[in-house]
Amino acid sequence: MASFKTNRRDFLKMAATAGGGLFIGFQWFSCDSPKMKVLSNEEVLASAQQFNAFLSITPDGDVVIYSPNPELGQNIKTSFPMVVAEELDADWERVRVIQANLDLQNFERQVTGGSGAMPHSWERLRRAGATAKYLLVSAAADNWDVSYDSLTTENGQVIHNASGRKISYGELVNDASKLTAPEDVRLKDPKDFKLIGTPVKNVDNKAMFTGQPLFGLDFYREGMVHAMIQRPPFGMKILSVDDAEARNIKGVTDIIQVGESVAVVGSSTWPLMKAKKALKINYEPITEEESTANHDRIFRELLDGNRADIMRQDGNVVRAFQQAAQIVTSEYQCPFLSHSPMEPMNFFAHVKGDKAELVGPTQTPERARNEAAQLLGIDPENVSVEITRLGGGFGRRLRADFVVEAVELSRILDKPVKVTWSREDDMTGGAYRPAVRYKFEAALDGAGNMIGYKLRGAGINAGNTTRQDNFPSGAVENLLIESVEHKSHVTTNAWRAPITNFLAYAEQSFLDEVAEVAKKDPVKFRLDLLERAKSNPVGEIHYDIDRMKGVIELAAEKSNWGKDSSIKQGFSVYFSHRSYVAQVANVVMENNQPVLKKIVAATDCGIVVNPTGANHQVRGGIVDGMGHAMFGNLTFENGSPKQKNFDTYRLIRMKEVPEIDVHYVENGIDPTGLGEPALPPTGGAIANAIYSATGRRLRSQPFIEQKEFSDLEIKMERV
Template sequence: MQTQTNESRRNFMKMAAMAGGGFVLGFNWLESEAAAVSMAVPAQALTFNSYLSISPQGIITILSPNPEVGQGIKTAFPIIVAEELDADWTKVVVEQAPLDTKKFERQVAGGSGSIPHSWKRLRVAGATARQMLVEAAAKRWNVPATTCTTDKGFVLHQASNRKVSYGELAAEAAQIPVPTDVKLKDSKDFKLIGSTVKNVDNPPILTGKPLFGLDFYREGMLFGMLQRPAFGYKAKAITNAATVKKMPGILDVMLVNNGVAVVGKSTWQVQKAKSALQVEWEKTDTLENSADHNRILSELLDSSSAMVRRQDGDVKTAFANAAKVVKAEYQCPFLPHSPMEPMNFFAHVRSGANGVESAELVGPTQTPELARNETAKLLGIAPDKVTVELTRMGGGFGRRLKADYVVEAVQVSKLMNAPVKLIWTREDDMTGGSYRPAVRYRFEAALDAQNNLIGYKLRGVGINAGNPTREDNFPAGSVENLLIDSVEHKSPITTGAWRAPITNFLAFAEQSFLDEVAQAAGKDPVQFRLELLDRAKQKPTGAIKYDIDRMRGVIELAAEKAGWGKKKDVAQGFSVYFSHRSYVAQVGEVVVQKGKPVLQKVYAAADCGVVINQSGARQQVTGCIVDGIGHAMYGQLTFKDGATEQKNFGEYRLIRMNEIPNVEVHFVKNDIEPTGLGEPALPPAGAAIANAIFKATGKRLRNQPFVEEDALKRVS
């Protein structure tokens, strides 16, 4: 594989690191080609885009710009560079970069897009450095560069039995002209990529070193917390402000946005003062209850104002002529994100004689640029006057895509004219968050006399859900007559992206309904899906925006590994889904123990292109499945008079250790460039276990959480 660099767009610069004779290779994240750099300045003084450095001791350092939220990006990025560089992995280190929109592009943790975005850039950076090191060695030995090879941080010349380390060659490599045509490895030659590598943050995590936002401490900083209103209210007055201000360690109490902020010298003092607050709340909007939500969603299913998302063929005629019609409705509740680390952020707003001059931000965010821009807008200063330092996140799942908690810290810091770390309690996180929207779906399928699927209808209705459908996903394209539309209800309850947005529940509903249709047609669920894919390939209807062969591949792999249909002692359920450019099929296995269905095992087959790190990839798939199962089985957030009825984990049920099934993960091997993996394995999880529970009990699960359904009660 050859990569050409266009001279007019080429961002390669070369600099010799005079401090210690080190060699620094930087690369441009804004282009598909990396930028190699070597200049006569110390590495720490370089101002080009994200860089790779090689010290005289052979240490390779890469500055990682993307936020680390547990997806393993700080491990995966250097693996890619080290692979092309043929580096000694034990000498590779990675450092977290601050926000820098001039040097980096897409400093975001979301959408499972970090690796797809950076794959080629990182490879070219490593390959360019390797070629320059080889040419430096060849020049030293006076041999053709083509006769030299590399391995684990050394350039080798087998004919003369000579070798030299990268560190020893660094200064000489800095003098080599930067190549404009570098050869990338063939995937069959990968040594690190596709292997099992431990997370680079494991040592500091295991030894308790500061990594997360809650760990951050600055001498002299204050601590703040907010009392937030229920949805549909705002703070009108603090009736005991004077009393609270006299409490130990408390410096001030103030109205901020719709709530009340308490600032003091320690988290414990602030938390005690917050609990003592007496606030007069003023109603500003409709106070919705969960009973209202259920009624609203049901009514919207019959709305005459639905927005058509996709329409193929003549749906009305297909259903009028159907030999059999299958109908089903599915509903999901609001869900909080529930990351183990609640929201928190440090802000230091610095003011001068002419007002606010700058702001410093430090903390866990999935969107540092948004945090910076919202801060700049609030303070009325230029974005380049705001710095953002990233900490590792103790979970995010989409909640930290927003910047509301950052802005709160900025507001309090400005009012106090001091550095402030704002901390949310678990109760704050659950009651004042941005939730997964509540959604309801109605499906209808038309079968002809030969039990062929000739018509398909889906209506999605949601509360602050936007478009609750994915109209171009399977089975669209395989059904000649298809209608998908949606309706939305606006509410004061804040919603937002929740891991695998929309598809986290839609996949359960779609894949459960397809099983119902397969049953009505008298067909095996796996074979039924394969038949639909065959139809999509041989006689497609409308646009097909998924890869038929890749979806077929994971279906067949999952069925094979699970021994689909060959086991007599377990009930199996199947599900498959495409999201974030990847394909995942799952088989859930359920047994009945003491009269109740118990999930024992889940087989997963994933096609995410080239797997960077087997360890990280398996953890992502397993984590997605556990997350998907846990929330489908137990998760539910309900409202009364605009307030959540669940305040903490005592009322909000999460999956427990003894409820986690054995998960067996398999990857499709191919040379496709990496696609997403942090989210795609979550959507199919709910249907895999729901369909298995149906096999075991004969009862369908159509509403989440499953624990409230009859199917999970004692089986007679």
């Protein structure tokens, strides 16, 4: 075995290479056996100079970039540092990325949701990198006694081309850190980007592939206890609890009733899972029980009743429908859905007097802090939040209920506690995508022009079920959009691309119905409406007409729309989270069954920071939209979902994912959202393609459970 010595420089190199994780250092010659020491980030970065909240540089030239927003698979932990490194002209091989903890003084909007992280931080990140570069170049100019403008930067070095001299950022950090940062700095012209726009691997890849602790479920603290919780069915309260059998299970140390829930506490999760099943709890309804059956009745009353909120009204809708040559009417419905992230909910909490330490996966660390502080009756500043990598979220981790559970148990037990949800807990006690139904009506004149449009959305705990200012609003002279809500004990939450994830499917399917009655090509029908919105807008236009036209035309071009009669195609386009995505689904009939062969997607999200991450987001959004439109469904009985795990809650399988062809509009504008916009158009594109192939409309999700399709098997072919 070869011997070697190690020093701080070696450790910093290890840190930069590994991209985070656990660093263990030792010297072979210091004693007979190696002494191992775990190095914290503080020790690794002890010699680094902080230039701003986003980055530090060590004297060895290693660049440490902090990513403030929670990472749940949207690639923000890679793309944020890329933006900083681009303006800094850093050597990416020397960049180390660290997940920042909650820090409201140095960072803004430490939230992952609404596809808003990059649009919000784009310029801030660029300025952080550009400011540090300005200071480094200024320090070099002072050292060499040359002008600032005579120097250039590349790969972590300042270069004086006239003399051929070069100096690394590491050699300049001490002098540069003493200079005063300017209030304004010059940013690069996008045409000069070298790192942005190139494919970069996820900075956590190595740690994930080698099993290093990254996720909340990985977190462990010496002396902590584990807890799992039996939560009541929706609308129920505890009548009695018999925990005798559960207490006798080895590894269980305590059982505590907290409100309407029962927590089992112990040394590890396995005995707790067994103890939960051994609990004998009787419940009684808080109010009248709700079932799937009376949800149907509720929806009928909401869609046909007189009670609704008017979200937008243009022109004279009543007159338009009275004068219509033809009227098209349809209803679409979508069920409750589970978020089903790969990593179930979990969180660590340690309450110590008037302070609390929180560690775990959250999309909203500030909300976690504030709700913990409110429960404990302490100042929010006394609560620290360390953010782990999230094993998925899709909106579920916007809430803080699982955080509050850990905090409450830690306070009661007076010790550190980690609460872990099982998959069944996640599916039966979570917060779901709300169930929604839509009623559409369109009025056509004798030439097939849409002169009137009505939409009423009805939702269970859905809030506003519409996006009243989205297309086709502004393109129709007479328009009425309404929303009505029913309050239920079933908890709901934002689910990837909130509201638009099901509204887009319904809306785009209905527009195809209208186009067919009007005897117009579906793509041309939409383009004509957009042209009307541009030349003769009705009310305010809240979407970019040219950007929407751009993705429509690109998707039609790349999919060879309408040019191969053997392929039946379906079209869909949607604007959400500041971005535009158009999709074409290709279906062929094989043995009298529709087979989904391919989806072509055209996306306008502005500048693509990292093509690798962008492709993952678009393809992932399409797969997510496809799978849930085809299979996802939650039905309730006595306040509890019938589907409690993946044996009964159907998700899309890898072998069912068809070919996905991704294209981007290159317009050079600042980046817009990308984590969610590719999902909404998918269901509509598939439904329209299947109608083109079979002549049958898919007006409810999941598609495989639609009664009209009982004799058909919709297949998806993996390429």
